[in-house]
Amino acid sequence: MVISSKPSISSKTTLVVNFSSVVGSNNPLNPLGLKLRQLIWEALEEAESNSSVGSVILYGGLSSSNRSNFSAGADLTEFGSVSKAPPTTAGINKNDGRPFFPLIELVKKIENCNKPVVAAISGNALGGGLEVALSCHYRISDTTGNFGLPEVLVGVIPGAGGTQRLPRLVTVPKALEMILTAKSIGAKEAKKFGLVDHVVGLAASSSSEEKDSLIGCAKRYAKWAELMPLDDRRVGKMRIKESDSELEMIVEIASKKLPPMQMGGEGVWAALEAVKACRLPIDEGSAIELEQFFKTLRGSQGIARRHGFFAVRKAQRILGNNNYNNNHPLLQKSFKTVTAAVIGAGLMGSGICLVLLQAGFTVHLVDVYKESLDKGVVFLKGTIQSYVKRGRISEENAKRMIKSLKPTQRFEDLSTCSLVVEAVIENMKIKKKIFSSLDKITPAGCILLSNTSTLDIDEMASSVSISRRPLFAGWHFFSPAHVMKLVEIVVGTATSTETTCVMQQLTKRIGKTGVVVGNCDGFVGNRLLISYGAETTLLLEEGVATVSSVDKAILNFGIALGPFQMADMAGLDIGYNIRKQRGWVSNGDIISKNKPARYPDVADVIVSDFKRLGQKSGKGWYDYDKKIGRGRKSLPSKEVDNLIRKYAKRGQIPVSDQQIVERALFPMVNEGFKCLEEGIAREPSDIDVVYVYGYGWPVYKGGPMWWADHEVGLKYLLRRLQEFSKQFPHTDYYAPSDLLKRCVMMDLTVEEYFNLGLFKKQKKVSSKL
Template structure:
């Protein structure tokens, strides 16, 4: 055995030379790995005792991608193109042995090999588009030559990996290995030599490009098919252009085109924002004052109080993770209705082919309904998901305190109420935490976890781990009204309502924010969620909103009633401006003594977004959020902030806190003290810093 570099070794096993990468945890393509692979392949070519070479990896995965920590740094030799060129030009067949995930540069390296074998559980893909990039080491040129252009477009512009079975079906993998992968790859390599198979250089293969060359509308059709999902993203379009290069240019020219398009993205803001968010999402898993080795509680069973929309959705997350759930309602009829909705939701998923009937049956077998709180006596975690009423919630938590076993976590899904106060209704406030799921709870990825002043480190660490187990992206925050997400959202809503009184059309407010990249504007979003939800909250607080209240008083609760801020035709969710609402707005403005005027798109955007950033600065000052990047994670996953802008804090840094600060001072002169910049925003702006510098 020969150590080529610290991360790669070479060993002759009979007539097969084995190059093995060992760069934990994911065998990323660092400089040392690249150098080692190149040297290992060269060692195999020079070894007269071997007739073929296997490229394999130790640990839990094949090469899972590039070393992202090298992004933005001066390139180091050898580059990945050179490494792949060395593999492909080998005069002995090279077989990639794939387990775990072969992603990005890992799959591109495997595509440089003459053959590929994999274990059945392996996955392969080119996910660079999710970082605002495209595969930059020949992936856009080689993959279409192996799997055909339609499949390559889907994999490259979509970024989702495929399993080994699918990879075998489309020709990306030559054989699935049962048993020991390296031994299987060695046997396959021997078979290649024994049968005299050719050295398959993908760069020389053009057969699978011919259909696309004869069908020029293929690319236009694909662009249409992803238009909605890829709206405003730059990377998918460059991915498509690169594959077009594979079809229309010689291989070497296609590589040059790929490089041009890659650098265009690498030097752009979107890629920088998406790479920033990649790290922000992972950082959100860490709670600064909770040690990494904090012991966790075992969560093997769960209880949900409330079988309504939220309770049912929350239950589905646990069921799909294989965790038995007992769901409790006050009346049998409410329970039956909730259980039926869960079942019908699963059935709809099965009908769309996104879930097997067996999987649905397994989930439903883990679900138990009850109308007795006492049936939660032995569960490991209880999540209360009833309507927003402090007295009722405190009463329930007082009862849970007596019913639930010691060590059980008592969680609330409240989105507005003081969880410190809820915790004090028990004798174990250290076991009380907020788990704020977003609606629909079985779909939305964010889980805003809310620590009280007394929540224990063990409970926090357990809930962060649990979030990942049930497929959620967690972010830990502190207690305040609205927590982080809704507190910031309230600022946008307040300005949006002022803008329509001052003269902006509500459809223009929605359009500006939609064009900015959000899924919908504030008024369309309110119609979707139900205007009566906010109305009840305002009534509980004794707060009024002239336009919103007037709309609700007419029974215009949004899409569910066919009328809200907009009118909706039956069976059609497209919002239509309604003269009735325009009259309500004009009358409310007149009653308030407001002289209406033209409002520009630029003002709409600044007045909706800058108060959000300012409120986020206050949240950071108060310690409600640990990091600016946590706020970005909350807004991308909870509210659909466009990831290519990185989140509101990253966006603020991009446009410059000094620019925001100066604009806010101008708005303060015009509109009053509500536009006073937060002290932290003022401090950073005057120091020429950003939220990234905290």
């Protein structure tokens, strides 16, 4: 629809409601909190009662950074206080004098307004923001418009008519795709499916409308709409295009793609149930939607997902003063003039290089071995071109990235770098030698980082000059680095708060989820993994489980990969080399003195004697065939079965899935408590973020610490650890943490313990002893 640019005969005022006027220009997302809902409500009241007002425009406005969003959705901090359906009227609560303007009542008021309401959309219109837009009579967008209902990601479903109005506009299949996958669509696609009426700047036209601003075009629509009937523009009064039988078939097809309820499917199944109701009149359908919304709001999976949402934001809070070194080159708005370097062109180094190239850096990829360097360059160029083919980046951006890649075998080329990341083999001598060279070559302000997964950051830092050590830290990416979201920012003894702050902000800028952790063997993620890897393998040697039964139990729990599948994907030689570095691996008949009392030798033998390295060698704990699943499908191995039989005890009773889960995961949680005790992790939720984003822990179980608090129960956890300690003496990871004992004694979850500030008080008391 194109509106004539001729002046309207209406002389009435168009009331423009600017969201940023109440939300504040420093919050560009315009969350639909109480103040914004009240602003919209009162503006509609004014429009309906004032005869000089002919129409209303809802507009996101501009933030202090000139970014514009309509609204990115509900204020999730309000969800904790919502426990029942909202009242059917809005206004001031007579009991406590507080205002209440429920979103579901607001969208009804917008849709039923007797004056036309136009949504002028720029940027994000997500969740409740899209529900507000759907209730407007016209929707005008610019080319930056982004539309979606991502509620399932935070454990709820749309609760203000989204599951009812969206299918009426864009068809049921498209609505289901958007709601169940949480994927948003751009302005062009939104216009194609009828979600918006017009996109400013999309069509090639010389008309004055195309030269208009978004708000100018919205005003033209509003003036025209004043002359037109409104009933056929109320989306809630429309009917879906599909017949009842077609709707049933569409829903049945969609249901086959959903995860089981107990495996994280509570939200999507509730959303599907709500969408099924879109064939009903809007009030009846909305009542079913609201029922399903509150079901998910109170459900354990929804609560765990929202815990994860807030845990990420808590982990990313900048330490100390937020204004630390804002002029640092790594915090510039553009990285076009900033040079970085990655040492090591293997899979990890090349992945980190790709991440930095995507962020806009010029990157020196360094490897002293030409064959490795060439292989890394081939990987990078091939991956960049694959991104172009899949539409992830433009051809122009791909050319810039390739031009910004500077492969070299010379450390001397790094003399202008602001950032250098070392990503070579896990060998302390090699790493220290590299940093000693970098100390002499790189400029004084250059930040030096190691991608080590286990090694001592402080020992590495000792290889550089004292003045450089505050600029030294760990930056532990997870493999593959260009895919995995998590990065551990490892703070050494000498690492300055300034450097930590810069790295927190940079990690976020490159699209990763950064968690600040302390320096110890394995930091947080791999430290907890030590007991997990050992105990799952010891189950094999005890003869109570098989490779497949252990993986099956962990997969049924909800973790993305079984422990043996994960080990094969990462490479069995990596764990073997780490154990060798620790002095645990026996050398022939010479048994290591450093080896733990309970130690799974089979994990070493499978590498040293059988050369089974995992997927990359075509054989690990499983066999792999390049003709099946591109060489990634786990196939049972007779050779591994025979090897395990040599170690396994005879006549043992197989353990249950629950016993496997407790043996494998309880010591992990216990180690998490010890990380908190020692200050290696700052918050219980930081450990949850590490495991959800780095190790495939199911987000609907919140993370290991959340799971212990809310599903297992700390009393049960402590009792089982005490039982395991008696069953397996001299096993440190089963010895219950003092912090766990303290929480049980005080009848608090560990989350409550930290929220109450008791850990800080305990530290003060301990420091005086």
